[in-house]
Amino acid sequence: MKFSSNQISWLNILVFSVIVLKAMLLLAIFPWLLPKLGNSFQAGLFPDGYGDIASNLIAGNGYRMYDDTSLTMLRSPGFVLVLASLFLVFGKSLFAVQVMQLLMSLATAAIIYFLANRLFKTQSISVVTSLIFLFHPGVLIAETRGGIESTLMLCFTGCIALSYLVLDHPRWRNFIYFGIAFGLTMLVKSSVAIYFPALVAIALWRKPKGLSVTTLLTQFAVAGLVSLIIMLPWIIRNYNISGQFVPTMTVGGLALFQGAYLVKNADSEKDSYVLLNEAADKQIKIAHEMNLKIHEDFFPQFYSPIDEINYYNQLGRLAISDYRESPWLLIKAIEHNGWAFWFQGRTERATMFNIILTAPILILMIWGGVLALKVTSDTWLLLVALFAFIAPHLLILSMARYHIILIPLISVLVAVSVIHCWQLLKTRHLKPNGLSL
DSSP states (O other), rough: OOOOHHHHHHHHHHHHHHHOOOOOIIEEEEEEEEGGGGGOOOOOGGGEEEEEEHHHTTTTTOOOOSSSSSOOOOHHHHHHHHHHHHHHHOOOOHHHHHHHHHHHHHHHHHHHHHHHHHHHOHHHHHHOOOHHTTTTTHHHHHHHHTSSSSHHHHHHHHHHHHHHHHHHSHHHHHHHHHHHHHHHHHOOGGGGGTTHHHHHHHHTTTOTTTTTHHHHHHHHHHHHHHHHHHHHHHHHHHHHSSSSSSSSOOTHHHHHHHHHHHHHHHGGGOOHHHHHHHHHHHHHHHHHHOOOOOEOSSSSSSSSSSHHHHHHHHHHHHHHHHHHHHHHHHHHEEEEEHHHHHOOOOSSHHHHHHHHHHHHHHHHHHHHHHHHHOOOHHHHHHHHHHHHHHHHGGSOOHHHGGGGHHHEEEEHHHHHHHHHHHHHHSSSSSOEEEEEE
């Protein structure tokens, strides 16, 4: 896309203004506002144990949550190493993490700008896509905390952009780039794992011209091998301390157990954080029943890596047993988690906020998806990426903050709806393809 000098000047002013406003919201306004709203949004935290592991790593205690417990496999190292690098230079500074996440957010916005342009070749859609993402309240809330969301958003969105690159230009080096990006994303969080086979299926369906199925599969095999090489140091480390194959992290069994507990008690009218605390109490009881020496916490830690593996595997087996005994519970889980993934907050207040914010976005996303498919069938890859991330969360613990990872991709489809509405207001009619691109 070529720009005139006036357009370039306008874009420069817009970019500068956006960066300043985003920085003010992320570094000043939201950190001031969120604590005043109570504990609904867990402001000012390093959640889920990542900060604890990073702190111990910097302190020389090794990769563990507490200095008196064993080395852990609870969390994969992608985000931990990012935090540890910042802690090493700035100390355990939430402000330093927020600045880093501002930079990550801007990088993600740039990626989806070019991704939207790749799909629709329309500057207005590309600009609106980036603006929706940058100023989405859920994104801003996530970026104020020391959580994994910003890093995972950047990595996963980068994988999607590289997916289009390998389909547009199926050269060997592009598959290697994708393999590196996917391996790094898996080290941040393994919930993206389904996307790789989904991409292979899409590629076989929309096979690039002049490329045989054998060559395409070989290229993806190379990408998978590169991803495995990226993950290999973590896998070897886990085997060395436990003697077992742990490719990602052990916490999956806990997520499955807590998810099943929330589904079984979904009709209790209790806030989700209350139910999660009840599930945590049951987890501690299970550990004692297994005669394990345990550091009692929401994410229990142990004094032997084998105990950690056995414990979290047992939680997963208990949840699976519940689903096997009651297929109806499995159906209920899919129904409940399909709703919770978009709307469930820690409290009733947070849930209502999520509904008010997210319901209109979902409507615009679905409408935008339909319109986008009329313009280009390449939209299917975007839709498949959304489904691939959502699918695992239908069976494990699911909450509204998990869908924040998808906001960059959702923003593309919402922008299509927004521009479509704007065109309707301006012209009062649609062109045959449904969008004036």
